[in-house]
Amino acid sequence: MAVVIVDGHEIQLQDNERLNGIQVAARVGIEIPHYCWHPGLTVVASCRMCLVEVGRRDAQTGKITMQPKLSPACQTPATDGTVFVTNSQKVAEARARVEEGLLIRHPIDCPICDKAGECLLQDYHFRYGQDARRADLKPFTSRRRELGETVTLFVDRCVMCSRCVRFCREIAGTSELLVAHRGAHEEIDVFPGAPLANKLAGNVVDLCPVGALGDRDFLYQQRVWFLQGQAHVCANCSKGCSIRVDQNQDRIYRVKPRTNPHVNRWWICDEGRYGWKHVHDPRRLTKCQRRTGNELQVSESSPLLAELDARLRRSHKLAAVVSPHLTVEEAYLLCRYVRDIDPEAALVLGPVPQVGEDQTYAGQFTIRAEKCPNRRGVEELIAGIAGKLVTWEQFLPRLPDERWDAVWVSGGYLGEWNDTATAEQFASVGTLVVQDLFSSPLLRRADYQLPGAAAYEREGSYVNRADWIQSFSWAIRPPAGVLTEGQVYWRLRKGSGLFPARRVLDEVSHAILYFRAADRPIPELGLDLKVNLLAST
Amino acid sequence: MAEFEPVLLANIARDGSHTRAVYEAAGGYTALKRVLREMQPKHVVELVKRSGLRGRGGAGFPTGLKWTFLPAELRGPVYFCLNADESEPGTFNNRILMESDPHQVLEGLILSCYATRATTAYFYLRYEYPLAWKRMQAAIDECYAAGYLGSNILGSGYALDVYLHRGAGAYICGEETGLIESLEGKRAWPRIKPPFPAVEGAFRHPTVVNNVETVACVTHIAARGAEWFRSIGVPPDPNDPRDPGSFGPKLYCLSGHVESPGCYEAPLGLTVRELIERGGGVWQGRRAKAAIPGGISMGLLRAEEFDCRLDFADPARYGCLGLGTAAVVVLDETASLVDFLHNSCRFFAHESCGQCTPCREGTAWSLRILERIRAGRGRLKDLDLLLELGDSLGIIPGTTICGLADGAAWSIKNAIRKFRGEFEDHVRRTNPGGYRETNPVPALEILTAH
Numbered sequence: 001m002a003v004v005i006v007d008g009h010e011i012q013l014q015d016n017e018r019l020n021g022i023q024v025a026a027r028v029g030i031e032i033p034h035y036c037w038h039p040g041l042t043v044v045a046s047c048r049m050c051l052v053e054v055g056r057r058d059a060q061t062g063k064i065t066m067q068p069k070l071s072p073a074c075q076t077p078a079t080d081g082t083v084f085v086t087n088s089q090k091v092a093e094a095r096a097r098v099e100e101g102l103l104i105r106h107p108i109d110c111p112i113c114d115k116a117g118e119c120l121l122q123d124y125h126f127r128y129g130q131d132a133r134r135a136d137l138k139p140f141t142s143r144r145r146e147l148g149e150t151v152t153l154f155v156d157r158c159v160m161c162s163r164c165v166r167f168c169r170e171i172a173g174t175s176e177l178l179v180a181h182r183g184a185h186e187e188i189d190v191f192p193g194a195p196l197a198n199k200l201a202g203n204v205v206d207l208c209p210v211g212a213l214g215d216r217d218f219l220y221q222q223r224v225w226f227l228q229g230q231a232h233v234c235a236n237c238s239k240g241c242s243i244r245v246d247q248n249q250d251r252i253y254r255v256k257p258r259t260n261p262h263v264n265r266w267w268i269c270d271e272g273r274y275g276w277k278h279v280h281d282p283r284r285l286t287k288c289q290r291r292t293g294n295e296l297q298v299s300e301s302s303p304l305l306a307e308l309d310a311r312l313r314r315s316h317k318l319a320a321v322v323s324p325h326l327t328v329e330e331a332y333l334l335c336r337y338v339r340d341i342d343p344e345a346a347l348v349l350g351p352v353p354q355v356g357e358d359q360t361y362a363g364q365f366t367i368r369a370e371k372c373p374n375r376r377g378v379e380e381l382i383a384g385i386a387g388k389l390v391t392w393e394q395f396l397p398r399l400p401d402e403r404w405d406a407v408w409v410s411g412g413y414l415g416e417w418n419d420t421a422t423a424e425q426f427a428s429v430g431t432l433v434v435q436d437l438f439s440s441p442l443l444r445r446a447d448y449q450l451p452g453a454a455a456y457e458r459e460g461s462y463v464n465r466a467d468w469i470q471s472f473s474w475a476i477r478p479p480a481g482v483l484t485e486g487q488v489y490w491r492l493r494k495g496s497g498l499f500p501a502r503r504v505l506d507e508v509s510h511a512i513l514y515f516r517a518a519d520r521p522i523p524e525l526g527l528d529l530k531v532n533l534l535a536s537t
Numbered sequence: 538m539a540e541f542e543p544v545l546l547a548n549i550a551r552d553g554s555h556t557r558a559v560y561e562a563a564g565g566y567t568a569l570k571r572v573l574r575e576m577q578p579k580h581v582v583e584l585v586k587r588s589g590l591r592g593r594g595g596a597g598f599p600t601g602l603k604w605t606f607l608p609a610e611l612r613g614p615v616y617f618c619l620n621a622d623e624s625e626p627g628t629f630n631n632r633i634l635m636e637s638d639p640h641q642v643l644e645g646l647i648l649s650c651y652a653t654r655a656t657t658a659y660f661y662l663r664y665e666y667p668l669a670w671k672r673m674q675a676a677i678d679e680c681y682a683a684g685y686l687g688s689n690i691l692g693s694g695y696a697l698d699v700y701l702h703r704g705a706g707a708y709i710c711g712e713e714t715g716l717i718e719s720l721e722g723k724r725a726w727p728r729i730k731p732p733f734p735a736v737e738g739a740f741r742h743p744t745v746v747n748n749v750e751t752v753a754c755v756t757h758i759a760a761r762g763a764e765w766f767r768s769i770g771v772p773p774d775p776n777d778p779r780d781p782g783s784f785g786p787k788l789y790c791l792s793g794h795v796e797s798p799g800c801y802e803a804p805l806g807l808t809v810r811e812l813i814e815r816g817g818g819v820w821q822g823r824r825a826k827a828a829i830p831g832g833i834s835m836g837l838l839r840a841e842e843f844d845c846r847l848d849f850a851d852p853a854r855y856g857c858l859g860l861g862t863a864a865v866v867v868l869d870e871t872a873s874l875v876d877f878l879h880n881s882c883r884f885f886a887h888e889s890c891g892q893c894t895p896c897r898e899g900t901a902w903s904l905r906i907l908e909r910i911r912a913g914r915g916r917l918k919d920l921d922l923l924l925e926l927g928d929s930l931g932i933i934p935g936t937t938i939c940g941l942a943d944g945a946a947w948s949i950k951n952a953i954r955k956f957r958g959e960f961e962d963h964v965r966r967t968n969p970g971g972y973r974e975t976n977p978v979p980a981l982e983i984l985t986a987h
Binding site for chain 2: 043044045046047048049051067069070071072075093094097098101102104105134135136137159160178179181182183184185186
């Protein structure tokens with residue numbers, strides 16, 4: 001076992017751990033400031049902000065010998081006997097000088113910069129910088145250049161950490177960004193006619209430690225200190241990236257990746273990053289409606305649900321179409337609800353949207369073609385409850401012949417997921433309930449139209465394609481008039497109060513073997529259901 | 538000093554010295570033929586190690602030792618990069634070798650490649666040398682025709698290809714890892730070390746980078762032996778266990794305010810004064826004020842320090858960075874050190890590759906300060922600021938990846954420490970109202986415009 005010393009703290013490392021000075025210092029809560037280093041990118045050691053004193057403790061004598069020169073902590077591996085000193089006067093002066101250097105040509109236009117409030121240059125200046133400015137230059141040119149459809153560059157704010165350039169080379173593999181010119185004239189740029197246009201492009205904005213790279217979608221929409229971040233899971237494909245939803249007053253302003261080594265590491269794709277626009281779409285359904293004859297009547301949710309519940313409980317032959325957009329808990333409640341009424345009720349996996357093919361990038365980041373978050377979870381639930389899985393494609397052709405008293409269709413889809421022909425198939429259904437985000441031919445045919453919640457409004461757990469379960473709480477509240485699916489099913493099952501996702505998951509984990517590992521609190525970064533299942537059997 | 542016969546420059550005065558015929562008539566390529574016939578690569582490495590040859594590119598690292606850093610067991614090709622990106626101001630010795638005696642360089646290159654078991658050599662040539670480019674390419678073509686290059690050289694079974702690569706005109710490409718990056722088609726940003734090129738260099742394979750004059754010396758070591766080489770130059774300082782001595786002939790470039798600037802060959806250890814005398818003394822009968830010992834990055838010597846021996850050890854004793862490229866530039870008594878330093882800062886600000894923050898910003902900032910001092914708005918405290926910048930810049934304090942920044946720092950440090958009086962006089966004379974100012978100075982144009 002290797003022992004590393006940081007500012008007098010002895011830190012023991014496992015044999016297989018390969019950490020640098022920055023990482024090892026973070027273990028004992030010591031921050032080594034850095035711009036260019038990022039755990040997901042190659043080490044360039046060029047910003048020199050992480051300079052520390054490095055030495056070695058002799059294993060036999062215990063004598064510590066320090067190197068006379070400073071070394072970048074990002075480039076120094078922590079091996080047995082390595083000594084890091086991060087709190088000496090020499091280190092403090094070196095940091096102050098680097099910070100001073102970076103600010104010589106920086107415009108210091110924080111009042112109009114989107115990054116202000118979450119800017120490393122600001123933070124480090126307050127923590128490690130000098131009080132007075134010695135450089136008698138006042139640079140302010142405020143040059144802005146569009147790098148692509150989504151990313152803009154404020155040229156003079158750049159500190160040349162080259163993270164964005166390395167990201168495009170190493171992770172996206174598309175190499176759109178480059179460093180042009182030399183020395184103090186260096187700028188980030190793209191080749192003429194080749195804009196930044198890969199589906200991971202938004203990550204360069206997250207990587208930028210200063211306000212140089214701006215997200216054109218977010219630009220000037222909100223000051224960052226008004227935003228509240230809520231941990232969530234991306235619902236745009238079956239990869240299930242960990243995300244943070246930045247919202248203010250139930251309005252989403254942006255989505256950022258959360259670091260999760262098991263799923264998405266540090267990145268998310270632009271589909272996930274901008275995949276929240278439908279949430280605030282004015283065409284969203286917000287009213288419960290009921291058909292009487294040919295008339296649609298708007299109704300309050302409570303009386304409508306009571307009436308619907310009574311009507312369903314009088315039915316004999318039921319089917320539920322369980323959308324892969326539902327959380328595990330919601331799907332479980334829906335399945336249980338129809339099965340309580342009709343023990344033979346058909347449980348159908350809703351349509352699983354496939355768009356194109358999986359796209360894998362150079363850094364082994366894959367955007368999945370399956371554009372729903374919880375196909376695995378719903379599949380296993382249905383298999384666990386009904387024993388056999390019926391897919392939408394199997395269910396649909398048989399529909400007209402099988403005289404259903406009632407069919408409950410849950411939606412939550414973003415695109416046009418059904419057409420008139422699909423809706424016609426439901427002509428013979430006694431009571432059709434459709435719960436969805438947007439109007440569709442199927443919804444218009446429904447006897448009961450219920451507005452559904454968007455992913456960011458849901459609560460519960462998703463199981464991604466690799467059987468990785470992640471739990472989350474809602475990030476924003478649904479619009480007025482909308483009950484989340486979980487809340488609707490909870491009420492229908494005579495639950496009291498608010499939908500308690502965690503209690504439902506406990507029930508699921510005891511009822512269905514596949515979910516057995518979820519009987520304990522789900523860690524922040526999720527849990528592998530498969531591995532735990534294998535271990536417990 | 539005993540009579541010294543020029544070695545490296547012996548051939549350059551002949552008519553057609555750049556052709557193979559003339560080179561061979563003077564005994565060229567006999568060493569190559571003998572080595573390929575009689576010696577194993579490891580014996581050549583041993584020979585060069587024994588000779589005490591140190592790199593002529595600037596850092597003076599022992600060449601034979603550098604070669605031994607290559608892995609013993611090769612799992613792929615070894616690349617040899619010949620550093621002909623001679624960009625240090627005042628330096629032109631490689632140029633003379635390449636233009637006037639390219640076969641001497643090539644013979645040394647082939648011998649060095651043989652010693653290091655390299656099968657591909659990249660000749661990284663500075664863009665600004667068109668004649669050298671033409672002559673070297675012609676010489677390479679001649680060597681292929683004569684069977685000195687290509688597969689199965691002279692029937693020995695050894696194969697070597699040489700590619701002449703023209704750089705695009707950047708000082709940083711003379712730094713060995715910057716050169717490698719540039720060769721790979723990337724931006725010449727020096728790499729972080731380790732891994733050193735001998736372990737992982739060009740195209741991720743073990744790579745040796747040597748200077749043109751270094752391999753030219755290898756030619757003569759192979760021809761005349763290590764003992765001959767060690768008989769020239771300065772033996773190790775017995776009081777300094779880390780000094781391996783400075784052996785062999787050296788090409789000294791002399792320029793600036795002298796009567797006959799040029800490239801002079803002498804054993805290592807010539808003093809600055811002797812070199813200036815060989816160049817006919819300071820021009821127009823003036824006295825010297827200062828001299829650069831070995832390219833602008835090595836610092837500055839005062840006229841009183843002209844007894845400094847130009848070998849690998851002595852310049853450091855006078856506060857200079859080292860021998861560098863042994864390119865001496867003389868400043869006469871009329872030259873302004875403020876102008877000198879401004880020009881030096883301008884060069885380094887222009888040539889900083891911009892990778893490391895301290896160098897990118899520090900060189901640009903020091904240039905702005907010097908511009909202001911020259912424009913008559915200097916302050917005494919600027920000199921301390923410049924010294925602070927100089928002291929905190931480079932691989933010696935550890936703030937940068939490569940040594941270019943040390944070069945930038947050294948001319949600042951030496952100029953101000955050794956000639957502080959002149960700088961202070963300049964500031965007082967040109968800015969009589971404000972030279973003492975201690976408060977932060979308001980910005981120049983922007984604030985005064987309102």
